[in-house]
Structure formats: structure tokens, C-alpha cells
Amino acid sequence: MAFHEPDQGNLCVEITSSTTTTSTTFYHVQVTVDACQWLVEHRYSAFADLNSQLVSDKLIPLDLLPGKKIIGNREPAFVDRRRQDLNTYIKRVVALLQLNMPDVLAKFLELETYDIGWMLRRQAFFCFVHEGAYVGGQRQLQMTPMEVQGLTRLVREGRADSFFHESKLSTAPSQVVDVASQTPSLRVAGSWQPLARSNVRPHTYAFSLELFRSLRKLSLHDVPVSSLASLAALRDRLVELSVSGGAVRDVRDVLLCGELHRDAPAADARPLWTCLRHLALRDNHIRSVDETAAALAPQLTSLDVSTNAVEHIGYLAELPALRQLNLSNNCLTDVPDLHTRLGNVARLRLSQNRIGSLAPFARLFSLVQLDLSFNQVQEVEEVGRLRGLPCLEDLSLVGNPVTTAIDYRARALERLGPRAPHVTLDNEQSSQAQLDRVLVMQALRTAREGGPEFLRRGWHGRVVTIV
Template sequence: MASLSQDCQVDATILSTEQCEGVTHYHINVRVGPIEWSVKQRYSSFVDLHDKLVSNHGVARDLLPPKKIIGNKEPSFVEKRRGDLQLYLQTIVNFMHHALPRELAEFLDFHEYEITHLLQSLARRFFHEGDELLLNNRAVTFTPIQLLAISHRLKNPLPTNVASEQESDFSHVADFASQVRHLVVEGSNSVHRTSNIIQNELMYMLNTFQSVENLCIKNANVRNIGYLGAVRRTTKSLVVKDSEMTRISDILLCGAVYKETVEGSDPYKWLLLTDVDVSCNNIDKIDKSVSLAPNIEKLDLSSNKLTSVDSLTSLPHLVSLNLSSNLFTDLEDMHTRLGNVVELNLSQNNLQSLQGLGKLYSLSVLNVSMNNIFEISEVGHISRLPCLETLIITGNPVATIVDYRTKVLELFAQRASEICLDNERPTQRELDTVAVLQAIRASREGRLPTLSISNPVPISTTTLAFVTPDVATAVSESSKND
């Protein structure tokens, strides 16, 4: 990005004009070293600028080309005024180059592209609005160009050729950044506004932020983050989306010279981190760097390019794992690759079998919707999981089978009533059908059907009354018969 210095050449030229709704706009091209951008201004804006420069900085009043009311739209006049305004701009820029005033800097958009004036603009904003922005841990968004400016100022003093005021002092920026708890870094692969600056090509650091608990990086190149500082020690929730990451180490080890996980590498550990969302990237392998965040409880790896699960046994606290929208085709011995996961989302992959999930005994919620499962029998692999309560399997070919729900629920035997299938609890009618299917199956297998504890078969009882005989009456009746 642009940076003013004693030997830096500043050039401003008016390249063209444009008629818009009866008003002539002048397209100004500004160049500071290798950085250039364009600004569009009308003649009245030049008048406002000139009045401020005359009042505050002693610029000669007759320096600006005079106003013309009649014939000011004629091409010949517009072209002449373009040349006169360009001469005016070049004169005041050369005259004030060593101490560019705020009025001229903002007129030429220096606060959008040049380090010092951008920081002064941020300082004024945080001076007046900082307390409100920090209220209730509200998310605060910074762009790479702003973060580069902050990083540059931390390493370099304020140039002597730039005027400064109390409210535009850099201390307001540093103080505000140190209190931010919810930080959002939002990058872009496109040019920044009208300049030739591409934000995702800029290198910057985050060491000014001392209190971040929630870090969100969107559409930014994490490999260009040079140093995290205290962010590793304070962050509890991490989101990195649409950033073209190919490895989790790109963020967990960003700033490290060698992207290698070393046991006991405390400077790179994220000990407070419990929630990680790295969805919508290009991750094709789960690398060992995840061990640097051993307390992760929730991990979202959806919408990546994964084909296998690795390195997650180093996360003993992991309970929720989202692997949806990846490239999985089969699952082998998932119990050896995962710990005590409670929620597992494998939707929108290309799975054909559930066999590899049969020993995930802690699993409570399983989503395998939108895959390629054809056979009801595949559900049998997970039907004996003791904690499974929610199963989502809709969107598979198997879901088109007649009486699909009852056939799936039948496989859970006595636990059929406890299963929430495709976000719906089984109805009593479905449970009755399941009981019949279980009885038929038991009959075919030559065994007694197992009565459902949840819906026991009603048992009717008959009470038999025993009447005690009268002995005297019995003897009398016997005598008569003789």
C-alpha cells in the first residue's frame, strides 16, 4: 500500500471527464510510488477544498480556476477546465507535499490507501466511537490493508512530513485493538476500491490484539499473517472460511518458520481453543497440527476435499465433528480414528456403507443424509450403538424403499421407540408395525419374539374362586344316595 516519505513522489493528474445527470465529474489519478488509485470529484468539491485551504493553510485565493455559469457544459470549456484543475492540483500537492493537510488528503482519498492517513482516520473513528464499538463484545471487522497499516506503524515512527492531531494519534488505534474480543478479518482477492492494491497479497500481523476470544477470518490469505502474538493464548473460538487453506497448519502454525508440529511446542499451542470452524476451504488432509489445540470440543471441516480421517485421536475432548460435503467414499474403523464423538455429520458425501461406524459407542447423533446408501441392511451396522438417538438418512436411495422407516426402525429392536429418524419420532402405528415385523422375523428364525419394554403386550388375568365344601351336607347327600 502507499506510504508517504520524505523522498516519495506524489503525482495527481486529471485524465478524463464524465457527464452524469448534468454534472461534470473529473477523474483524478493519484500515484504514490508504485501505488495508484482514482478519485472522481466535481467542480463544487474543488471549491469546498479550496476554501478550506485558503482559510486554514494560506493558499492563494486566485489559484483555483473561476466558476462559469453559462456554457460550462461545452466540450471546449470542459477540456480547458480539466487542464486548469490539473495544474491547480499539482501546484498545491507540490506545495504541501512535505505536510499533506487532512483536507487535501481526504479529497484525494489518501485515508483509503496510504498508511499514515488511513491510521489517522481509524484513530479518529475509535476516539469518538470506540466505546460503543466494544459494547457487548460486538464483532469488529478489520481488513488486511488496515492491519498492514497497524503492523507498519508498530515497527516505524510517524513520518515527520505528516501533520498530526490529538484525536488522530495512533495510541487510540493501539488501545482499541488491545480490547477487541471478537475480531473479524475480512480479505479480498479483488483490487481494493479503485486502486491497484490486492488485499490478500498484503502481509500483516495480529500482535496488537491482546484480548481476542473469538477470531473469524473470511476470504483472507492466512499464509500472509506473519505473527499472531497473544491471539494463540486467548482465542476460544476460531473460524476460517473461504480462505483457500489446504492444511489446518496454515492457521494454527501461521507465523512459524517451519510448518511442523513438535511435541511440547508451547509457543504454538492454542490451549483455550474449544470451537473450530475451517469449513469452505481446500483442506485435503487433517494434519498433526490439530494436536496444538488439544481442548477442541467442536470441529467443523465441512465443504473441503477430505477423503479420510486422520490425527483426531489427539483431541480427547472432541464431541462434535462435521465432515459434510467432502469426498468420502468409504469409512474404515472409524473408532480407531476418533475419540468419544457424540455428534457426527457425514452428509453430502459419496458413502455406500456404514460398516466403519459400528463401534462408535459414544455416538448419539449421526447424519448420513445425501449419500449413496442403497441397502436397508447398512443401518444394521449402527443399530447396536447403545447411545444412538438421532439418525438422519434421508436423501439416500434407500429412503425411496416402500415402508423405509419401519424397516429401518425394526433393526433397532427394543430401542425402536427411542430413535428419532430423519428428525421425526416414530408414531405408534409405526411402532406397532415394527413389533409385527420383529415377530415375523423371530418366527422365521425359530426363536421366541422379544417383547418390547417400551410397549409391552397387555396380559389379561382370570381369578378362580374356590368354594370350601360343607361336610355335614356332603354326608347327608351321600346317605340319601345309599
């Protein structure tokens, strides 16, 4: 972890090489803080601008920077000699200013990108500017795993104040600590890739959320859940939890984060998440949604397990408040006895799976919205299985083979029977002309099937006579 501590002199710089194009030469500055290294590229003009600012602020002598040459400045011998001179220059500047480094030099060395101390100084400025919005929940505090780890380390060691510069807005030295303890909403965003031109790997930083005592909403993005020490302290107050791109393989990995016995049967689990209403586990490696969520977080109203590898849906009927379930972009093919598994779900999203039959949805009587776009439904007759759903208002079959059938829309609506005028099909509300045509088709079907009624009253009081 890069942590520049001026009194220890642990910052080193070295111009290791250069790259010359047809018009420009870039000098490669290797910056090292303890075991962390990164590369910064600058033209001579950037060194000149840095020098001008430092001289203007009376921080360095006037004659440290090597002079500029106009003719022959891209000749290899000259470029190498200038590299050596600039190397001597930047080393002297860092030696002179390391104990009280100005912002202009820190930006030149890109410390704000790679060094935790400077990241936290920048975060302190944002916390001063947006303190009211952070604490009031109008704005979500955003940090990296490195920042969270660094902040926690400083607080534990009692050294937080020494790592925060006073800004032009008179930022309190430990402003970020105060905001962290009060903010109700936090997003921790990491990365599975090394930071550009460095050996800093954000996903390797383990961290704790012990400083965030007021959280109600937590979002972890591209952060391995294994890097998180525990979520136990948040279980009695967190309302919304999102873990995306966290290499999660089982719901237990999240809901039992910090527990020693994660593999205990769901039936033996006790409710731990007493306030949790919204759980999102998008873009992970989950293969099954089992009873764990019901056992550990019985108050859930929405569950999002989209973009995983789900092949099986367990028994979720013990989530009496669950109304929204998102299983889009998974590997579901057959979903038998769905009505016994899902309880009172009102909005069900299953787009981009491999589902071919609508039979499993025929008894989900609480359904208001059903998204089956981009699945494998082949026949228009399948739509008729949904005609008995009394609350259905929104049905999407976009991207299924059935939508290529001749006169698909009218035939699909006709199969919905009395629900046809109340259903938005494929994000399109039906016109009155379409509904009148569907009514005629339904009457014709009744006649063909030998029904007793050849005189049908329309949905809006119109009479349709079949001759």
C-alpha cells in the same frame, strides 16, 4: 503500500481522461502515493461541492474552480478543456492542503479506501466509540492486513501519534494502539482480488500480530496464512482460531505457523497450543486430517475442516475432549474403522461428501448428532446399522437417494428399533401417529422373522396385538 506522508509530498493527482454518456460526464482522477495508484471518478458537480466546502472553511481562495457551463457541456472540445482546467484545479488544491489535509478532500480522493494512514485514522475513531465493547469482548475488532501491517510499522518506528487526527469526539491520538493491545477478539479480513480500480493487492501484505497481546479469539478471512509472520506468541492464550480462505494445504500450516520445521512427523511434535479449544479451517485446500491436531493442540473440543478436499481422516482419538467435528463439503467416500479414529465425538457433520454406507458409524457410541445430508446412501436398510447407538438424537439424510424410496420415513424409523422415538430424523420430530405405525411395523417384522413375541408393548405403555 500506500502511506501518505505529508511532509514528504508523496501524494500526486492527475485527471487522465473522461467518460461522457448521454447525460453525464465523469472525470477520471488518478491518485498516486509512492508505488500505489488508484482511480477515482467524479462529475463536475462533485468538484463544485468540494470547492464549496473548502471555500466555506476558508482553506482555499474563492476563484480556483473553473466556471460552470450549461449549453454544450458535453461537446468533446469543451469536455477536454474542462478536464485540463479541473486537472489544474485539483493539483493546486492538493499542493495547498497536502500538509494538513481536511477530511473532505481525503474522502474526495478516496484515501480512506486505499491509504493506510487514513485507514488507521478511521479505525481510531471506531476504537474511541467502541472501546469498551472491544476491550470487553462484546464486539470483535476488525482490521485488514494492510491496517495491521501499517499499525505495526508505525509503532516500531515510534510514529503512531502523527498519523491520527483528533476527531470531534477528542479521540486519543493512538487510541487504536491501546485497543489493539487489550482486545481479546480480532478478525483480519483480506482479499485475493485487487481493490477496485487500483493496483493495491491485499493478499500480498505480510503482517505480524505482535501488538495484539491479549487475544483469546482470532479469525483470519481471505488472508494467506503464508503472509502471517508467526502465531507463536499466541499459543499459550488463544482459545479460538479460525482460518478461512487462507490457501491452507495442511493443518501444520496453521498450527506450526512461524516454525522452521513444519514437516516433522506428528509423533515428534510437542503440544504447543495449550489453551486452544476451537479450531476452524474452512474453505481451504486440506486433503487429509491427520494426527497433527492431536499432537499440537490436545485440548481441542471442536474441529471444523469443512469445504476442503479431505479424502482421509487420521487418528483423532487422542483428542479426548473433541466433541464436535465438521467435515462437510469434502471428498470422503470410505471411512473405515471410524470408531478407532474419532474417540468420543458427539456431533459429527459429513454433509456433501460421497459416503454410501452407514456401517462405519455403527460403533460410534457417543454420537448424539449425525449429519449425512447430500451423500450417496441408497438403501433404507443402511439405517438399521445405527440402531445400536445409545445416544443418537439427531440424524439427517436429506438429499440422499434413499429419501426417494417409498414410505422412506416410516421404514427408516422402523430400522432404528428402540431409538426411533428419541431420534429427530431429517430435522423433523416424529408424531405419535407415526411412532405407533413404526411400532406396528417393528412387530410385524418380528413376526415375519419368527420372533417369540407376537404381543408387543408400545413405547408409552400401549399394547399392540399382531393377529
